[in-house]
Every structure is written in structure tokens, then in C-alpha cells.
Amino acid sequence: MARQTPHAVPFDETRHKHVPSLHGKGDDFINLGEIIATLFEWKWLILSITAFAVSVGVFVALVSTPIYRADAMLQVEDKGTAKGGIAALRDVEAVLGDSTSVAAELEILRSRMILGRVVERLNLTIVAEPRYFPIVGRALARRHANADAPAEPLLGLSGHAWGGERITVQSLEVAPDLVGMPLTLVVDEGEQFRLLDEDGILLAQGAVGILVNGERVSLFVAELVARPGTRFDVSRRSQAEAIASLRGVLEVRERARQSNVIEATFSDTDRARASAILNEVLNAYVRQNVEYRSAEAESTLAFLEAQLPELKNELDTAEAAYNNYRQNRGSIDLTMETQAMLSSIVKVDNDIVVLQQKRDELRQRFTAEHPQVQSVDSQIARLRALRSTLDKDVSRLPDTQQTALRLHRDVEVSTALYTNLLNSAQQLRVARAGTVGDVRIIDSAVTAHQAIAPRKALIVLLSGVLGALIGLGSVWAIRALRVVVEDPETIERELSLPVYATVPESKAEEEIDRRIKRGRNAGELLAVAHPDDGAVESLRSLRTTLHFALLGADRGSVLITGPAPDVGKSFISKNLGAVLAQSGKRVIIVDADLRKGHIHKEFALPRNGGISEFITSGLSLESIVRPTIVEGLSIVTTGQIPPNPSELLMHERFAALLHGLETQCDVLIVDAPPVLAVSDAVIVGRLTGATLLVARAGRHPIGELDQAVKRLEQGGVSVKGFVFNGLDLQRQRHRFGYQGYQYQYKYSA
Template sequence: MIAIIALVTALLGTIYALSVSPVYESNLLIQVKESSPQTADVPGNLPAALDLKTQTSTEVEVIRSRTVLSRVVEATKLDIVVEPKYFPLIGASIARGSKNISNPGILGQGGYVWGAEKIEIATLNLPDSLLGKSFALTVEDNNGFRLVQKELGIELNGQAGQVTRARTDAGDIEILVEKLAANPGAEFKVSRIPKAQAVEQLQKSLSISERGRQSNIIAVSLRGSKPEQISKVLNQVGDEYIKQNVSAKAAEAEKALSFFKQQLADAKKNLENSEAKVADLRSRNGTFDVNEEARNLMQQSVVVQSRLVELRQKKAELLVRYRDEHPSVVLLTRQIQELNNELGNIKAKMKALPNVDQELVGVNRDRQLNAEMYAGLLNMGKQLGMVEPSRIANSRILDRAEAPFESLNMKRSTMIAVAWLGGIMLGIVVAFLRGLFAGKIHDPREIENSLGLMVSAVIPHSESQKRMYKKIRRNAKEVMLLPMDKPSEGAIESLRILRSTLQFLMRESERNIIMMTGPTPEVGKSFISANFAAVLASIGKKVLLIDADMRTGYLHRYFGLDRTNGLSDMLVTMTNIESFIHKDVAENVDFISTGNFPHKPAELLAHANFGKLLRMLSTQYDYILIDTAPVLDFTDALIVGTHAQAIFNVVREGVSSIIEAEEAVKRLSRAGLTVTGVIVNDVMPNSSRYSYGASRYRTFTPSLEYHGRETERIQLLRS
């Protein structure tokens, strides 16, 4: 079995290794450059449109956007799908290993491609109803081709390098095959998918992430079966992103410059007006200067108003993004209010000056304020002239994608080796599980047919015994026997049938010793022994039950007794025998427990004292029933069996296997012992071989061959 499973697994692994398409991966690196910080001496902030600093996470989504990827699909023709027609399973693998153009088909038939055949389609315009439909393109002589869609009955012929158009019932078709590298007869599968679908597929295939934390390096990777195509697609993604980035930043810079020029023009006009007012005032009042106090007030007013202009501009920028309740807006509002209060105090002080001084201070203040604003804007213009080119190109391709040489797949030889190894391991596991679960006994006929043994009794499952067994586990100090509590149980009725069979078998036999054993533990031989002893005694027979399982025996618990002062102690002393026998544990039933577990149970049972003891006791009882240790685990049953007239092998449905039952019989046979019959225990009531209920019970019925073997065994017992 292991060899078969390994061979099948290796064969499947080899087919998979030959048929699986290699997967390649290429990557592209894009650097997002941060804009240089604003110069400190520029009055006020640059307009918000000039803040061109780009967050890397934002640029990741820009690269993944349909705006960028739709242009990539158009440039690389990803919506046009062209695949050679390969022979199933192995065709693609053979073609990948060839560098030359092959002779297509098998014996010229089928159109299968076996080599490096290739076509490039520059244009494939189809009506919407034909998008997603597969066409067969067959290469013909003289660089020609035939395009066929069998389902719709479409067929057209064309030449490579020439645009071919055709009008069909579905709509107009236009195709341009730029390159055709294949022999006549080679066939290709051609289709075109909707552009939106191609974009969605590309979005799912691209892996885009920032390399490292806050590195401003974006890694874009793509996997596919065609190395040249994935590198071409990645490079096109990078180029389209840079184009989009430059275009967007250029538009932002253009808006910023337009805004700046308008501000510069307004500032120049305001300066000219203030200069004219100063000149007019001086021409009317003559040339004079203001006193020191007026000059100080004017200077303070200029500083406060400059600061007010700056804060109001900041507030206007913030209000574009936030509400009035935003903390930053509230803070600016408070600062503006404080400056307005300060400006009001300055104006109040200026009112105390002479009228001429007040007017002169006012016009000089406006002229100075406008001159500073105009000078600041001129300086900003110089900065824009220097910053504009660098800020427009704030991203660049750091590493372009290259066609990968090695695939990500496991090598074919490794795949096949793993398949062999996996097949062997799988075979071992299956064999183990089969040995563990398969072959369990579920039908008494399996024993009859496989082993040729007499099925002496089929004991159905007993819920009452299941409840009693829980008490036995707890070592409850009470007698727990089904014939006493549930005499009408199906299990007890089966034991009565076994009693009748045993009486018939042993009616002329001089020996009255019966041994119960089993292949393995947990088959229920103790349950059978205890309850069968009570069933035998119920017809007025004197029965002695001996627990000879000096390994794990616990028959004493069925009678609420202790283990001590039992068989092991009796065999050692061989004196005062009656003191070791528990009298009348049930009606007409006496019991000998295991006693303290000895170090060498087999040697103790093989001692002459055991045979002497049995010969002594057999004269006092009608039946001596001995429960022994499992046959496959210990040799105890082989020793005890030499003294027994009848030997029953107890097996359990769903627990014991045919192999275990057979091996137990073989071991007993090699010891010169004959198994009288098999008792199948704990048979579930839903089986099709038997049924029992409140009104009637139907048990397993042996075949004619079975009866013949039973007669032979009876004659053997009598001899």
C-alpha cells in the first residue's frame, strides 16, 4: 500500500511540476522627495497651494489609482489577452524549455504550440458584446492569419503588419497584428477584456508599500508568468506616475504663481498710493519731520498691523479646512483680538498729537507698511523662481524594474522529490490509520468468515451496565450485577443462550473449568465473567468465580469487596483455603479476588500450586469461571488455559479488530489450546444483524457451514 500511494503521489507531483506555470516577481522603487522648508525671513506664510510636501501613503494610493493604471493598461495592452494553444498538462512546460519555433500540432493536427512562438497584437477593437469572448487565431502561409469565433460564426483573414477590418452582426472588428513569429498551423487564443476589468486585475496584482518606516521609498512589485511583461508593466506604472505627479504639481504651481502675481500687483498699487499721499501732504504743509513720540507710535502701529495681516492670512487658510470652533482657529482669533486692542491703544495715543502730526504719522505708517509688504513679495518671487523647478519634480524612479531570471516556484526536481517523500509519508500515515481504524469488528459474521470460529454469543449494548460501570469506577461498596437488577436486559438474555450452549458442550466432560480472556484490554471480559457467573448460578448450579487477572483485574468491585486476601496470597500459602473465598457474593456464587498484585504473576500461575488448587476446588463446584489477563499482552491466559475445559475469547464491537482476534486465537493454538468460541460484546442496537427491544430479541443466526464447524468442536471437546 505504501508503495502504491508513494507512486501515485509521485506521479501526480510530477504532472503538477510539469504543468504548473512558473511565477516571477519584479519590483520598482520610487523615491518621494520632501519639499525644502520655507525661508524664515519671508513675511507671512506661502499660500497653501505652494505647500507641495507629499505624504508617502497618499502617493501609494495615487499609484494604485485608476487614473494612473488605466494609462498603463492602454500603453501595455493588458486588456488584450494572447495565449498560445498548448497541449494539456505538459505542452506549456515543453514550450518553456524550447528557444526555437516548433512545428505545430501533433502530426500536423490540433494547432498545438511546442516552442517559442509569439505574436504581438497592437490593436484589437471589438464591440462590447464580443468583449471577453475567445477567438482562435491560426497562422497561415505568407505571414497571414485567420481569426475565428466559432460560436458566433465570425471568421476573417488578415496579414501581419496591416490593419484588418470586418463588419459582423455583432459589430465592427478591427485588428492589427504587428509581429507574427510562428509556423503555419500554429494556433493562439485571443480575447479582449473590458478596460475597467483589466485595471481592476492590475490593482489586485500590484503590491505597493513604503519600504521601511518614513523612508519615503515606495516599493512596487508585480508577479506573473511572463518576466518581460511584468517588468514592462512596472516600468510603465513608474513612468505614468511620474507624468501624473509632474502634471499635478505643475498645475498647483501655476495656481500659486497666479495668486502671487495678483498679490504683488495689489501691493505695488497700494505702495504707489501711499507714496502719493505722503508727497501730497508734504507739498501742502512743507517739508518737515515728526517728533520722537510720533515716530515711535508710527513704528509700533506698523509692527502691529503687519502682524495682523499675517494672522488674518493664516486664519483665512485655516478656515478653508476647519470650522470656527477648531482650536487653531480659536487661538488665532484670540491673538487677532489682542492685536486689535493693542492697535486701538496706539490710535488713542496718536489722537493726543496735533492734527498735522496725526496725518503725517498715518500716511508714513501706511507707506512703510506697504513698502515692507511689497519688498517681502518681491523676495518671495525670487524664492519661487528658485524653488519651482525642484518642487514640481518631487518624485523620481530610484530603481527601474528588470526582467527576473529566477522563478519563485520550487524547482521541478525538488517538487518531484518532495512528491516522492510526501507520498511515502502519506502511505505510512494511511497504513497506520488503516491499522488503527480499519478491520474493526462490526458484524459477527466477520469472525465466522475470517477465522472460522464459533460465535457463541452476541451481547448487545446495555445502558444499565454503562451506569453500573460508572459506580464500579468509583469503587462503590455494593453488588452490581445485571441479572439481579435488570434480569430482562438483552445482554442477560444473550448470556442465558450462552449458558445453554455451554451446558450442551460440557454435559459429558469431566472438567468444569471455564476461562474468559480477550485479545486486548477494555473488551468487557470482566463484565461477561461477573454476570455470566450469576446467570450460571441462577439455575441452581454452584459457581466459583476467580479473578486471575493479576495485572489489572478489578472483578472485586462488582461485589463491593476489596482486592486483598485473594488468589496471589492463596497460591503462596496454600493453607486455610476457605478463608480466601468470599462466600455467596451472589446467590450460589463464591468469589476469589486477585489478591495483592505479585511481581511475577505468570510464574505464580505456572506453579504447581495453581493446578493443585483448581483440582481441589473443582470437586466443590459445578462450574469454576476464571477471568484472565489479555492474551496479546501477557502469557497468563496461555497458562490458565491448560486447566480449562472451555475457553471463550471476548471481543468488542468497534474496539477489537479481526487481526487482534485472529492473533489471539493463534497464540492460544500455538500453546496447544483450542478456543471454544467467541463472544462479541457491546454490539450496538442499530446494527442490521440483530435487534432487541422491550418485547422481543433476535440474535445472530449462524450459517450451515457454521453449524458444521460447531459439531466438530463439540466432538473435539468430548474426546
């Protein structure tokens, strides 16, 4: 049963003041019931947006190009373990450098030095791929990727690739202004092709397997499998661009802190190409590491090999001079004292030469002021001072002994120096051959069989979540932009006018209305066909409260109108009349909407012979009152639609019409046009005893209802109250509190 108000509130100046709600304290809190009700009200919009988003996500997941990832692993060793087979060569240990920093190796792996070698070796500056149909072309082509022959074109689009096309461009040289520019290779008959620039100008023309030289381009195509007419996108990138592209998908990181293990990954749309490129990166990195570790040994070895021929010549010269002297002077034996002096001189000279070589090596890396260089200089100075002392001792020997000692000394010194230098050179050769670097490949690059992207399930899930959020946001935006009255309490609170009845939505009435519009079932009323419908029950409560609306009125007529079209005023008028007639009252319904009146259709009556004819043609009152299928209920139609409805309603015969009808019935119901659309309702309202405004749930802002009341009051029509129509009980069922209460009581067999 609909909520009732047993009295009418007269209009006064306080009506437009805000009246606090009995439930106003709930405004400060989130009304969960209102949220649930709103979601159910807009559930189809939310579901539609979500379904559309999910379908878009499924489409994106299906057409997205899969991306595969290859991974590999390196170990960066400390210098002590990296030397391996040459660890015993302690004499050249300083040449091989210090321990390795993992952070530095990570940067080296991504450096232009390494990636540049990979770009050159794999010819990555050349880009050549088939031209696919936009959006879905790649997805369709993947279905024929392993076909023996190219797939047939769809929809006759032979210029695009549809699967099975291949091209291998081994060399491509272009003019500087064409670097980075997109070129088009068009396949012709007999493995012929044409190369066009972006403006379609021919740059070169040739065949597969033949070097093509043009004015601005040189091209060698090693393989071309495609239908004639198929187009390929070809371009020559700069090395910097190719390195940047390579670096963008290469990831290197230390697998665990201080583990000295580097994990490298590379992503690409081609599974085989991903592992090939990553393996080449690792090989280039290992090669440069070995080259760097052996670079200093190579430099020292080059220095020693340059000194060896000179020392060999000095040794040969010294031996020749000593042998000649002995032949000329005969065999000369050195005394014990002379031999001891010779040994000392030879040792000092050898030490001086070794230190001098060490100084030359240090001077390649340091200046003369460096502490290590100065330390060597001081040692050389002490040895030379000792050598001067020994020279003074030699000068006291006999001449023959001095000469023999000097020549024998030259031989001994040259032999010792040459032997030491030769041994050092041999050790460095062994060190250079045994250098393996500080890094080693633990796992070569392997590409996973499953693609890492797109993650189809995640895309669909996220698209569904995003669609739901967009749907909820759309509902919020609609609700925020459309501030409308959803419950009758708002009318009472804001306008201080009673709501005499709250009429719920009726599915049965919607079906009846559709059948009447199609002309299939005229003359059917909800109050007659479905007397137990909730809307009819609410109208029965309005029948009871109508008595209070007419209290104090000098006429027994009721004007029913609304602020705007399509609020259900005609539905209220005809079914209220039927309910009143069923209670034993005599009821006449007057269709005063001389513009779009249609009540006659619901009663299967003709329009002619109504108000227009009564006013203009002088028809009698009895001739225009027509009985209906409901006993006690009669109707007065609009008659022919006149060109001047307002003027007819202002005619004295219309007032006489209403006055005469009031004497023939208990209740006269007048259905008038909308208040805000035309002025007809104000004209009719001055001739009736009471005026009720029909408001539809979710249709009007409160300002529109207030404006309708003001419009009537300014014309001298006092509005008794409202009939709130079209309340969604499904929505109300999810609301909590007083606002959600809707009672129904029906008979059951």
C-alpha cells in the first residue's frame, strides 16, 4: 500500500523554505543501500561497458604480436681464479691487472663497444620485413608462418603479406639522406623486384642473388619468397639507432648480491633471432674481455722482442772481441781475485740493465716524478756508484788482466742479459696464450617456448576491471550531472507539498501500452486487466485520499497534469477513473489535451465528437459523453485537433462544459497538457476544484517541479499535492531505511 498524507498543505510564503529531513543525519554517511540500488538500476549499462571492454581486451590479446625472451648467464671471476693455467707465472702477475668489478662489467655489456660489434656482425643496421595489413595482418600471418608457400591474399589485397613471406637482405648501402628513411620493396614476376622511396620514386630495380647498384642505393637480396605484388618495408638505420634499439630490449643484472653471476635477457618477436643476438652479445663480451686482459702482456712482449735483436748483436760482438784477444795474446788465465771481481761487475751490470728495463716499462705508464720511477732511479744510482768502485779496483790490475777482464765481462753481461730477456719473453708468450679472461659463459642463450607477452589472461582480466570501472564512473557521472528526484520524500522536504500516492512501475502497463501503439489491443485498461497490479493498488489508495484533496473545494473536479511530457498523467487519469468507478462512483474523464490527447485510444473510441466540436459546432453535452467498458466510467474526447487549443479552452463554452459535467457525475477528472510546455493547464486549473501534479521518478530535477508549481500558482491555481509515478521497486528493494519501504498485499487463491 502506498504511503498517504491525510491532509493538504495550503500554499504560503514559507513553502519554498528548506524543511530539514527526518533522515538528514544520514546524509553525512555513505548510504550502502542507495549505492546498491543505483548499481542495480544501471546494471545493464555497467554490464554493457564491461562486456565491450572485455571484447576489446580479447581482440587486443589475439592480435598482439607475441614477444619471446632469451636468457643466459655469465660468471665474473676474481683475478686470482681467472688466471687458471698461468697462475704460476708470478713474474708477470702485475701485467694482468686487478680484480674485476661486477658493476663495471654490467656497463660494459651494454656499451657501444660491445653492441656495436654485434650490430656489425649480424648486420642489424638493415631492417627488412613484410608489410602486413593494419592491426590484424600480423595475427593472420602467424597462422601461415610455417607454410611452404605464401598464403593467398584476403579481399584481393595482394600488396600486403598474409603469411609465409620471407626476405633476406645481406647488404644495403644508401645515400646519407636516405638513412633511416622507410623504403618499399615491391615483388615482381620471376624473382624481380623494385625499390621505391617513400614518395614512390624508383630507386633501383633488380633480381634476387644479384648485386643491384643505383645512383643512391646499393642492394643485395639473397632470399625473397613472396607473391608478385607483395610489398616489404626496407630501411637502413644508422649504427647509433641500431645500438639504441638493441640496448632497449637487452637487460643485464647481477643475479644475487655479491654473487658475481650476471643474468642477461633479450626480447624479440622472433624466437630464433632472440637467442642468436644474445649469444652474439655474450661472445663479443667474452672476446673483448680476453683481449683486454692480454693487452698489457702483449705490449710488454712487443717491447722485449724489440730489445732481443740488439742484445744478440752485442753478445756476438763481445764474444768475437774476446776470442780475438785470446788468439792474439794466447791463453790468459784470470787470477782468483780477478774472477771474483769479474763476477761482481757482471752481477752489477745485469742488475743495472734489469732495473733500466723496469724503468722503461714504468715510464710507459707513469711520469718521471712517480714514486715507483724514482725508487728505481735511486737503485740504479747506487748500483752505478758500486760499479765505479769496481772500475777503480780493475784499474790497478795489469794491462793484460784488465783487457781480458773487460772483454770477458762484456761476454758474461751480454749473455746474462740476453738469457734473462729471452726467458721473460717466453713467459709472456705463455701468459698471452693462456689468458682466458675474468668472465665465462655458464649458460648459453636459450629462448623460452612460451611468449612473455602479451599475457592474454591478464589483458582480458584488466580490460574487464577497467570496463567495470568505466561503467561505474559513467554511472557516477550520469548521477552527478542528472540531479533528479528519486523518492517522494524529496518533494515533501523541498517543496512542502504532500505526495498523495506513490505509484510503482508496472511491467503489465508497459506491455499494454506497446500493444495499443501497435494497434493490436485497443480498449484495455490496467485496472481492468490486472486489478491486483501494484500500480492499481496505489491508485486505490489515491482514490481514498482524493476525498481530502477535494475538501473545501467548491467543485468536484480534479485537474491532473505534469511538469513535462511522458510522466504518466494520462495513465493516472484513466486508471484512477476506472478505480473510482469500480467503487460505485460516477466518473467522467475529460481529455483536455487538445494538442496530443490520446485517451480515446485506450478506450477504443474515436477522437471526433469531443471538446472541439462542443465548443465550435454546438454539440449537446449528452452527445459528447461516451460510456466505456467500465461501468460508471464515461469519457469526453478531445475532438478534432484544433489550430488554436488555448483559445478554445478559454472559451465560455468550455467552462460551461466542465460545470455541466460536474452535475452529472460524482468525480470529474480533467487530463491537461504539461504545465511547463504550454499554458493550457493554467487555463483549465482555474475551472477545477483541485489540481494534482504527476511527477515521474528519476525524470525531473527538483527545480523543474518547483517551477511547475510556481507557474500554476502564478496563474491562480493552487496545487494540492503530487502523485509520484514510476517508482522502481526493484531499486527500492536494495535501499535501507524508511526510503526503501514499499508494501504490497495481494489476494491469493
